[in-house]
Amino acid sequence: MASASSLPLEARGISVRFGAVTALDHVDLVLDGMAPVAILGANGAGKSVLLRTLHGLIAPARGSVAWGGSGERPRDQAMVFQRPVLLRRSALDNVKYALAVNGVAGAQRETRACEALARVGLGHVADRAARVLSGGEQQRLALARAWALAPRLLFMDEPTASLDPAAAADVERVIGEIAAAGTAIVLTTHHLGFARRAASEIVFLHRGRVTERTPAAEFFSSPRSQEAAAYLEGELP
Amino acid sequence: MPDIAASFALALRLIGGGDAELWGIVALSLEVSLASALLACALGLPLGALVAVRDFAGRRAVIVGLNALFGLPSVVVGLVVYLLLSRAGPLGSAGILFTPKAIVVAQTLLVVPIVAALARQFVDDAWGEYREQLLSLGVSPTRAVPTLLWDLRYSLLTVVLAGFGRAIAEVGAVMIVGGNIDGVTRVMTTTIALETSKGDLPLALALGLMLLAIVFALNGAVYAVREWSVRRHG
Numbered sequence: 463m464a465s466a467s468s469l470p471l472e473a474r475g476i477s478v479r480f481g482a483v484t485a486l487d488h489v490d491l492v493l494d495g496m497a498p499v500a501i502l503g504a505n506g507a508g509k510s511v512l513l514r515t516l517h518g519l520i521a522p523a524r525g526s527v528a529w530g531g532s533g534e535r536p537r538d539q540a541m542v543f544q545r546p547v548l549l550r551r552s553a554l555d556n557v558k559y560a561l562a563v564n565g566v567a568g569a570q571r572e573t574r575a576c577e578a579l580a581r582v583g584l585g586h587v588a589d590r591a592a593r594v595l596s597g598g599e600q601q602r603l604a605l606a607r608a609w610a611l612a613p614r615l616l617f618m619d620e621p622t623a624s625l626d627p628a629a630a631a632d633v634e635r636v637i638g639e640i641a642a643a644g645t646a647i648v649l650t651t652h653h654l655g656f657a658r659r660a661a662s663e664i665v666f667l668h669r670g671r672v673t674e675r676t677p678a679a680e681f682f683s684s685p686r687s688q689e690a691a692a693y694l695e696g697e698l699p
Numbered sequence: 700m701p702d703i704a705a706s707f708a709l710a711l712r713l714i715g716g717g718d719a720e721l722w723g724i725v726a727l728s729l730e731v732s733l734a735s736a737l738l739a740c741a742l743g744l745p746l747g748a749l750v751a752v753r754d755f756a757g758r759r760a761v762i763v764g765l766n767a768l769f770g771l772p773s774v775v776v777g778l779v780v781y782l783l784l785s786r787a788g789p790l791g792s793a794g795i796l797f798t799p800k801a802i803v804v805a806q807t808l809l810v811v812p813i814v815a816a817l818a819r820q821f822v823d824d825a826w827g828e829y830r831e832q833l834l835s836l837g838v839s840p841t842r843a844v845p846t847l848l849w850d851l852r853y854s855l856l857t858v859v860l861a862g863f864g865r866a867i868a869e870v871g872a873v874m875i876v877g878g879n880i881d882g883v884t885r886v887m888t889t890t891i892a893l894e895t896s897k898g899d900l901p902l903a904l905a906l907g908l909m910l911l912a913i914v915f916a917l918n919g920a921v922y923a924v925r926e927w928s929v930r931r932h933g
Binding site: 514517519537539541543546547549550551559560563564591593594607 | 725828829831832833834835836837838842846850852853929931932
């Protein structure tokens, strides 16, 4: 793994456009990785685009993203998507593949992959084909694959969105363990309960702009921006 | 002209009786077509996948070109390979004109664009799904090529089969560069053409039946493998 660090992550005035649509509009965001961050906002607010831009998958039309002071994306970060893309091979081989392309020596891959699977509770399905696992197991496998790389920074785009409550709870537990083990977490979600439990800080997006960044405890009781207040009003019973 | 039913009976007797000439022709056909299909896949699959995942100037032109070469007139390929391999041609010193090797060269040239164009289509579709995940893992588009080809291996069997089917069904180019020499470069298709025009219908029919049987058996096998792969891998 490269020695360059993803943190601090500094996004300065980033704008992203898709044709005539402005997905992000002059967003400034600095992450030091000290506290887990949840990005909230309505559908189409730009949450996923922001996450992908911070991860380096989308180049901003304006502004810049720097990781540890460099414009080159370091390898010590990973991302888990809403729908994990798994390769047509066993669960274990999916994790080993990620280790191989990140330059981990052959002898260590097996050990590290087995450890990662055991930590997410998938040790017993290591030899099963990844794509026939249940939705919850596939998401935990994606987490194991990301975790095996020992990232300093982990992005997650609605990691529990397409899961039933029991599977979502399993995934949430794993995310808690990853955070506790020292990985900085940045996630998007529509589950406010999950955001409240998983994050210490909330970044609220509205139509491609950050309207506030607030400690989680404060955000849910008294959001600072009107947009966030309206969103919480609509989302909470 | 002999009675068709009688020719059919004779044809079946040739197949059942293990006629040496018949089986020699079938074996040579299989040999050159398998060799061409394998060579064409070794070149065409990575080529098609690279065009699918890499962004470069002129990419559209390459895609249009590949799709156009799909319908490459085989006699033109035969003519070009003939000119290249003939004694006065640039590759004449190899001395492989009118040998099975010349047939392999011609068939490979015919099959590469088919394999590359189909592989590009398959990989292009898959790349939409895999792109972000692989880039996120630190996999460059070029490094993604072997990953994608391996992950799509069961779908790509259909492409390999299409390539083999094109190779074994080829007549024109094979006739030109192979010369249809008895016992040397006579394959199923060229023999059928020759024997039919000579009026020897039983041998032509027997070879036609064998050709159909091979194509059906291969298609059945590929279908079975794909069914199995869906159950195994989802």
